[in-house]
Amino acid sequence: MSVLFGITLLFLGVLFLNYVVLSTSKARAYRNLDPSAPVCRDGLATGWTILADLGRDALRNAKEPDDGGWVDASNDEAAALARDGGWGTRLRCALQRHVVPAVKPENKSLDYHLGFLEFQENGEPYALVAGGLGMQDKAIDSAMLGNAMQREMHRRSAPVAEIRPVLSQLDALRDHFASGSHYVLVFIHGWRHDARIGDGNVADLRLYAAHAARFLAQRCPLEPSYCDMKVTALYIGWRGARVDEKGLRAYFGNAIGGFFGDLSAGATLFDRKPVSEAVAPAAISALRTIEGVLTKPGTDGAAHNRMIVFGHSLGGNMLATGLKDDLIKAVRRHRFGETLPNVLGNLVVLINPASEATKWTAIQREVWNRTAFHTDANTGPADVARDQRLFPDDQRPVMVSVTAALAFPAGGLRAGDCAWIGLDLDDGYRMAREKIRRRLANTDTMFASGVDYDWATHDLFPTFKFDFRPAAGYLDRVAARIEGRQPAGESCTAGARAGLVARAETLPIRTLALLAETFPFQNSAPEESHTIGNLDPPRPAAGVLADAYPSAAPFGTTHELLGLHAAGAEAHNPYATLADAAIDCPVANRWLTRARMRRQESFGQFWDSEDLAAPAPGLAGQGRPAAQFLHGQHLTGIAPITRANDPFWNLRAFDNALSRHDGYRLTSFICAMNQLVMDDITQAPTRMERMMIDESGMAARMSAP
Template structure:
């Protein structure tokens, strides 16, 4: 049978049209699927936005601890003290010991449990000033007695007024008649003239009145993201833990230094709307697992709408704390009071302090007279714990110091000038601001190609001991990565992502993929990487692909000082040299010190709140440790001082022990020289996870003690008393005469 010559072209045309139609159909399906996915994502975003801003939102302007302390049940609590939390908590100590969270949660200090047992505590815990007692269970034991005050601010930085309360559950606004009655009562009871009476209208007024007499150790805590001052908030419990520790520390010092014997401890919780999603309400409604998942997803989108709020609250917070500082400042040389004030800001609370104090600190450096002590900027010391603040808020201060000091010689700068600038701050200078962040890895900046070969050398050269120390540290790092890295993920990875810098998130995905493949992440160890199995490679392929996309995403913010946080900006290592060298960085800005615990991870126990009166806690005096550490490195102008290596004791000074944790100047075995002088008062510390871990892992007794020692003890002998910066009637710039 003959074949029509036109059949082949027709068949080709038919198949061509068929393929085209099939491709078009599949393309249409792909587009529809893509649009469906995009629509679903848009719906999810809109749904989350609706949930966050409407359904799950916390009240915008709401104070949680605003009941006037003169109300009956508040006044009774101040007179007798409350033991309810510790008494009830002892029944939960078994839960604490069996918990698998590493001891970071403490069921022995739970306001919600007390309220569930007796709803009246829901009102009592709202008192603006409280007195708590942790009883001892030993016949010869002593209870721990401290005060807890609150200072809450609205989203615009305005303070809240106090409210009164009736016998039921109704709040009553305080009016002029009530203020008049309170003022007349105070005049009558204390035999005061009307001009001496200040009406108590706010939480700040309560605190100023409370701190006006006697000696005080004031511990201020400014909370961060996903927290507020609600009854049951875990950050309030954290502050109670710190306060109870502080009572133990003060009492221990009384035996050697009598000025501490009459000192009362007052913890002040600075509250603001850091939690826009009612996470605790979601957990109550849906249970811990489902409610926790929903709340975490919902709250995760609120970091950068809470950050502007923290920064807008900063001026009001700073002025309020300066008012307290003025009350605590000595009125003259004969003032018998012995006051100390420590201000701690965590997460966005650290950002609040960094924002509110930056201009003051820049001005202080510019006006600083070389060779003189720089005074504190707020209280006795400001400590930022895992601050969620841009690194520029720290490097702007570092640049001011850097501009005023010579670090190397040139044709216009003789060696004598460089040496003289070592005393720009004297050796008795105490720290003014300390930032502490749970770091990711050792050494700072990680390992580069060639480091492992040098570390593995077996030569009896001048670096032999250094290589041994590096190998030991890397072994600990390897085990850390095997078990999961316990660093501050929120400020290291999440913060830059919200700042449109996806490179840390990309590195996180690479580390996660390496963990699933059973390998060490690149640049974090010297073990020979073994090739991953086929299944592991396939399982981690999406992670690595997404990491590449994030790492190469266009138009990212590429300036680390703008996208990284204060404690996650390490100065770049010099291009030459080995890890044991100390060569200058070309960009000497970022982290400056390191903090290590004295025990391996997991060795130091966490002490439940209810046991603190009897727990084996030791926080001895550490007078002069800082100046002695600098003196031990006198041959190199104090550089690389180490709190575990101290010079000779000063005669006539009691309690010259080391601090409870190891402080190091410079970044150890990183190949870099310190970027600051030995006496610099601005410490930007990388903390290892045996001292501070995770975003909220600041509950170890050694960490609490080490921070408290910087304020309670005279670490250098350079005494600068608290300074009143406000409410000075004799200062013409404070209260000018009209």
């Protein structure tokens, strides 16, 4: 009885801390200072170099480990605030311009804009406020709004009917995108983040924006339309941080404050999840408004704009929630053999999405219902061959989900696999076994040093969904490391038998793992309890790993993503160095078309971005992507569950490409994702390009006599 009372008291204590003592402000915008305020207007005119300037100094003394949990010491708003308190006002501007100066005279500085869209918990946007250095914030009233509109009338020499009032962050962004050529990077943050000054996800977006500016500069000599294109990074902010972890660290230090912050925040994942879903309609609506501005043709009859939308963690859930119905409808209305247009911007990318797999499999089922995957009594080979072309060869990806996976092969090893892998026979599978052995050796190394997979979506998310089996697997891996052995079903290495002391030490862990695995009445529906990137299709009962038999439940992960270097071999490029760093993000035109052509004898299935058909003659910039994309799950015994041209990619990423929950900052990963939008990977028009063409045609028809 006393134990139950203690557990109840602890539970209530954590709730009290989270919802009363440590709670963040429920309705507060952090970046809503009117861009027309003098302090913001001056920054937009000249650009701010403060972060890069201070960052170069910080790098000289930085001692952060360069691993999946890397922290960029050169990209810190808190350092600017410590240098000059006025940055507490400047960095609140709803639209900013940042510059990363080049140190070497032969290089060019990088500059980009950074905008913010913030939403309340019910999805309502925030209004802009007037203010400035040493001034109190003031709500914009009718007189102030009228004066601003009068100034804009005179500046543009336009009638008042053509001037829109700027009341919100969205209004300011709409004006910003109304002219010029833009490459727009949207980032929707997730759990434990918001738009506060110093937030790590805002720093991550600045890192992405500076990379994008560098990539565009590299493409300028080959693609003239990119020469005048400016990067704008757009941060979608919402109350993803329920607990004030920064305050805890500030008061109690990183060790104690960080411990209690992690403990308190851990209980808020499913407190924040419904909020992300409530914000989804407003966020999607705002992005569609921006998309509408970007697709308007310019003076030459075309619009040279691109937009890629990233959603991380619960930000990915926001996108999956807000776009699911649109995507289902698009598949149902899709005409056989035609290109499926993008649903938002040029591409939507979910990074480690904390979202139920059902939000992805619902779309997969719509495609599956329209496709013959294998022959049976009612389906002949001609039907299967015909349905390979449901989407054409020049189909681009529409939505990509990428999750840091646990291990190879998907689903683990089964009894008998290791005996077959160890065979030394020339039976047609020798090369396949060698590849499997190499990949398993990499897995062994990963387990020995600690696997950099996304534990938050792999283990924690199902636990909150009352599926404790992934948590049981985690406990088993912990016990295995203590005992000096490889986890069951993940390796063919025969480790030494653990001693009595080690077995006794891990007995409580193994007991808890057994209890978690066999706990009654837990959620046994993996599509409901697992996240999008952690639902792997079950392996068929027949065959060996080198075979490719169809899965009886062909839903879940569809592709793999591997880095081109060994795990840990690629160093991160700090923000302040990006103008001078030795970065190469090659133009990769037609790589997806060439990958599919290379496997045309099997309708493109199992295409590999590292194994391409010959380049087309006379076309420049036919490089490879910065990471290796694989269609299907190679050497797992499973046939691809999607056709080669399918526009929905659910990637299992290895930790040399994407690691941990927030290890998405490698230059190769940033490049590979942006190549999907910057480069003409299939030579097919995108949705935004189609909208531009349609608007141009409509305008021409309306102006015709």
